Amino acid sequence: xxxxxxxxxxxxxxxxxxxxxxxxxxxxxxxxxxxxxxxxxxxxxxxxxxxxxxxxxxxxxxxxxxxxxxxxxxxxxxxxxxxxxxxxxxxxxxxxxxxxxxxxxxxxxxxxxxxxxxxxxxxxxxxxxxxxxxxxxxxxxxxxxxxxxxxxxxxxxxxxxxxxxxxxxxxxxxxxxxxxxxxxxxxxxxxxxxxxxxxxxxxxxxxxxxxxxxxxxxxxxxxxxxxxxxxxxxxxxxxxxxxxxxxxxxxxxxxxxxxxxxxxxxxxxxxxxxxxxxxxxxxxxxxxxxxxxxxxxxxxxxxxxxxxxxxxxxxxxxxxxxxxxxxxxxxxxxxxxxxxxxxxxxxxxxxxxxxx
Amino acid sequence: xxxxxxxxxxxxxxxxxxxxxxxxxxxxxxxxxxxxxxxxxxxxxxxxxxxxxxxxxxxxxxxxxxxxxxxxxxxxxxxxxxxxxxxxxxxxxxxxxxxxxxxxxxxxxxxxxxxxxxxxxxxxxxxxxxxxxxxxxxxxxxxxxxxxxxxxxxxxxxxxxxxxxxxxxxxxxxxxxxxxxxxxxxxxxxxxxxxxxxxxxxxxxxxxxxxxxxxxxxxxxxxxxxxxxxxxxxxxxxxxxxxxxxxxxxxxxxxxxxxxxxxxxxxxxxxxxxxxxxxxxxxxxxxxxxxxxxxxxxxxxxxxxxxxxxxxxxxxxxxxxxxxxxxxxxxxxxxxxxxxxxxxxxxxxxxxxxxxxxxxxxxxxxxxxxxxxxxxxxxxxxxxxxxxxxxxxxxxxxxxxxxxxxxxxxxxxxxxxxxxxxxxxxxxxxxxxxxxxxxxxxxxxxxxxxxxxxxxxxxxxxxxxxxxxxxxxxxxxxxxxxxxxxxxxxxxxx
Numbered sequence: 001x002x003x004x005x006x007x008x009x010x011x012x013x014x015x016x017x018x019x020x021x022x023x024x025x026x027x028x029x030x031x032x033x034x035x036x037x038x039x040x041x042x043x044x045x046x047x048x049x050x051x052x053x054x055x056x057x058x059x060x061x062x063x064x065x066x067x068x069x070x071x072x073x074x075x076x077x078x079x080x081x082x083x084x085x086x087x088x089x090x091x092x093x094x095x096x097x098x099x100x101x102x103x104x105x106x107x108x109x110x111x112x113x114x115x116x117x118x119x120x121x122x123x124x125x126x127x128x129x130x131x132x133x134x135x136x137x138x139x140x141x142x143x144x145x146x147x148x149x150x151x152x153x154x155x156x157x158x159x160x161x162x163x164x165x166x167x168x169x170x171x172x173x174x175x176x177x178x179x180x181x182x183x184x185x186x187x188x189x190x191x192x193x194x195x196x197x198x199x200x201x202x203x204x205x206x207x208x209x210x211x212x213x214x215x216x217x218x219x220x221x222x223x224x225x226x227x228x229x230x231x232x233x234x235x236x237x238x239x240x241x242x243x244x245x246x247x248x249x250x251x252x253x254x255x256x257x258x259x260x261x262x263x264x265x266x267x268x269x270x271x272x273x274x275x276x277x278x279x280x281x282x283x284x285x286x287x288x289x290x291x292x293x294x295x296x297x298x299x300x301x302x303x304x305x306x307x308x309x310x311x312x313x314x315x316x317x318x319x320x321x322x323x324x325x326x327x328x329x330x331x332x333x334x335x336x337x338x339x340x341x342x343x344x345x346x347x348x349x350x351x352x353x354x355x356x
Numbered sequence: 357x358x359x360x361x362x363x364x365x366x367x368x369x370x371x372x373x374x375x376x377x378x379x380x381x382x383x384x385x386x387x388x389x390x391x392x393x394x395x396x397x398x399x400x401x402x403x404x405x406x407x408x409x410x411x412x413x414x415x416x417x418x419x420x421x422x423x424x425x426x427x428x429x430x431x432x433x434x435x436x437x438x439x440x441x442x443x444x445x446x447x448x449x450x451x452x453x454x455x456x457x458x459x460x461x462x463x464x465x466x467x468x469x470x471x472x473x474x475x476x477x478x479x480x481x482x483x484x485x486x487x488x489x490x491x492x493x494x495x496x497x498x499x500x501x502x503x504x505x506x507x508x509x510x511x512x513x514x515x516x517x518x519x520x521x522x523x524x525x526x527x528x529x530x531x532x533x534x535x536x537x538x539x540x541x542x543x544x545x546x547x548x549x550x551x552x553x554x555x556x557x558x559x560x561x562x563x564x565x566x567x568x569x570x571x572x573x574x575x576x577x578x579x580x581x582x583x584x585x586x587x588x589x590x591x592x593x594x595x596x597x598x599x600x601x602x603x604x605x606x607x608x609x610x611x612x613x614x615x616x617x618x619x620x621x622x623x624x625x626x627x628x629x630x631x632x633x634x635x636x637x638x639x640x641x642x643x644x645x646x647x648x649x650x651x652x653x654x655x656x657x658x659x660x661x662x663x664x665x666x667x668x669x670x671x672x673x674x675x676x677x678x679x680x681x682x683x684x685x686x687x688x689x690x691x692x693x694x695x696x697x698x699x700x701x702x703x704x705x706x707x708x709x710x711x712x713x714x715x716x717x718x719x720x721x722x723x724x725x726x727x728x729x730x731x732x733x734x735x736x737x738x739x740x741x742x743x744x745x746x747x748x749x750x751x752x753x754x755x756x757x758x759x760x761x762x763x764x765x766x767x768x769x770x771x772x773x774x775x776x777x778x779x780x781x782x783x784x785x786x787x788x789x790x791x792x793x794x795x796x797x798x799x800x801x802x803x804x805x806x807x808x809x810x811x812x813x814x815x816x817x818x819x820x821x822x823x824x825x826x827x828x829x830x831x832x833x834x835x836x837x838x839x840x841x842x843x844x845x846x847x848x849x850x
Contacts, residue, residue, distance in 0.1 A: 010825075021836060170837060182787050189570075
């Protein structure tokens with residue numbers, strides 16, 4: 001092939017690629033999406049590096065998806081003057097992350113642990129159940145300088161382009177969401193039943209349900225149907241396994257407290273068949289209350305406070321962005337007034353806001 | 357730094373710009389050397405010291421080896437170089453393996469030995485650059501080529517970034533002469549290089565990582581016996597994954613070098629169209645198979661010391677070739693299987709095939725023609741050849757089980773599943789994954805068969821410019837929408 005033909009081929013390639021990328025971007029924007037961040041191990045690792053901030057400057061959150069939706073980071077930061085370091089991982093028990101922070105001698109800060117019973121009470125470690133946490137921790141400890149540089153470029157691009165969110169718009173994610181029947185006994189790919197409109201994430205790893213999801217009962221039903229699969233399969237740990245789990249949790253918390261850190265458990269709201277299952281399979285006295293007693297750790301259960309008891313979860317498990325702000329406000333108030341947490345950077349201002 | 361990352365794309369653009377600025381050739385080479393060190397250090401900066409040690413040992417010892425006439429001193433110098441190079445490789449790659457086997461051996465004779473667990477990190481690409489520098493030292497020992505005078509050129513030969521961490525394993529004669537004269541790509545080379553880089557990234561990110569990896573990972577991680585369909589699809593997925601991953605890396609490396617005006621040897625020639633195992637090794641990881649042939653098989657005596665020694669030499673070569681890939685007995689079994697296949701093939705050829713035809717001229721690259729450990733075996737009509745190629749592919753897949761499995765129990769569980777020796781094998785793969793694997797592997801095998809006597813660039817030369825553009829665009833769009841950046845190449849661990 002002649003050189004001028006190669007140049008022509010290259011030029012047309014550039015034009016076709018640009019056209020395709022533009023079409024893709026416009027398509028997803030046309031469906032109501034805005035640029036958000038891929039909530040993956042790279043972003044988690046970026047946040048994990050922030051846990052060494054002094055206790056007066058930050059609070060770390062671990063757990064599953066509920067705290068990711070229910071904690072409104074801007075509200076938290078406005079009321080406390082501190083950073084909210086979101087290390088919770090969707091669909092993942094807090095166990096491994098708690099152990100990692102406990103074993104990190106340089107972590108001496110404040111820690112809030114989200115308890116959604118079916119996820120939280122899990123033992124022992126499992127390469128399947130803990131895979132996202134294992135991935136995230138593995139990446140954090142093995143991250144190379146080149147990966148750090150790539151992450152920075154990636155964050156810039158993700159902040160500008162909608163279609164770059166791998167978890168939603170990559171070939172794999174889209175193929176996995178095709179409605180193809182599986183053979184009996186085969187588990188579908190992870191999150192294949194979750195609508196792309198369900199949750200999006202920002203750079204602070206806060207998640208929220210999109211307006212498209214909240215406006216569409218069909219999408220909500222799809223998500224509820226997905227939850228029902230987990231609700232039907234719930235199988236609690238009991239007896240020796242439960243004790244082994246509690247013992248391990250206590251040891252981890254004691255390590256953090258021994259270094260001057262503070263730990264609080266929180267139980268965010270849930271609704272409908274979810275709360276029915278959680279109350280039935282994980283009776284409060286045998287799990288939540290026992291957890292607080294065994295680990296000698298304070299806890300905040302949403303049902304104990306009028307300001308949070310009546311919050312409604314749109315799809316039984318997570319709060320809307322608006323309710324997340326309400327929940328976060330109440331959380332700061334309870335921590336400050338009842339659990340003796342101080343937020344020196346915004347103490348007076350917060351007190352005035354919470355008790356006008 | 358890996359090719360399928362934003363950092364590399366930015367870095368590569370910078371290298372291309374600097375390489376084409378009006379600097380002296382020496383300055384350009386220094387730039388390339390510094391870029392190669394940065395490229396390597398971006399993984400783990402301290403390990404760059406190993407590269408420097410390897411470079412300095414081989415540069416100075418190589419020179420001494422060539423000029424030294426005293427046999428005893430020559431052997432001493434060779435030993436020093438081998439200890440230096442293989443010592444580093446042995447410590448970092450095989451230290452834990454040796455210790456583990458020593459502990460097991462001690463336990464067998466009743467000694468309860470509990471050493472401290474070594475926490476050794478494997479430097480990326482150490483097997484590749486060690487073999488590359490070893491080839492120089494051995495050439496000096498044999499006096500088959502004069503020593504390199506320029507430390508700069510020799511350092512660049514050891515460190516040249518496109519092939520530093522996963523090959524192709526380049527011989528001194530293939531690369532160092534290219535550093536003697538100014539090289540920069542003309543427009544045609546640049547376009548071809550960019551096309552090959554796009555193709556390599558497409559193979560790695562889209563075909564290997566996006567479409568095949570999850571199925572292979574799921575099947576090899578399954579703790580229970582699987583249905584034959586799932587087991588086979590998992591192994592076929594790995595078969596495709598490892599080709600697209602490693603072949604993709606080599607294609608990227610060749611493309612990047614071409615963009616800078618350099619030529620690297622081919623490393624893959626549609627291996628799944630191989631007819632027999634000698635043909636397979638002429639097509640799979642060609643630069644390793646030629647290295648093993650020239651620096652291990654032939655020095656062991658090759659086929660010059662009788663039939664029994666020939667078979668023994670083949671087995672030793674393939675066993676060590678297996679161990680080169682990883683410090684585990686599963687890799688040794690993988691090598692042993694390939695050695696056995698080669699021996700059986702040679703036996704059949706010598707006993708039952710009367711007049712084997714010479715190998716087909718496999719296009720322009722001489723390294724391909726030189727590549728085999730044993731010559732081509734079967735020839736016949738096209739249909740027979742295809743059946744033989746599929747039989748070879750079937751046997752290759754059996755070897756991949758040992759290559760990918762983390763232990764023998766996993767390998768055995770998978771093999772029994774593949775051959776229907778389990779009563780209740782579980783269904784594992786979602787339908788979408790079954791469709792992905794079946795489609796990609798079928799297309800891969802067809803493409804290998806159709807392309808077996810040609811090359812991508814030769815085919816591209818014959819295509820209309822707009823058709824090339826459509827194919828090229830589809831690859832780049834596939835790359836963009838797969839968004840699978842940042843996953844390491846499998847061969848980095850070797």
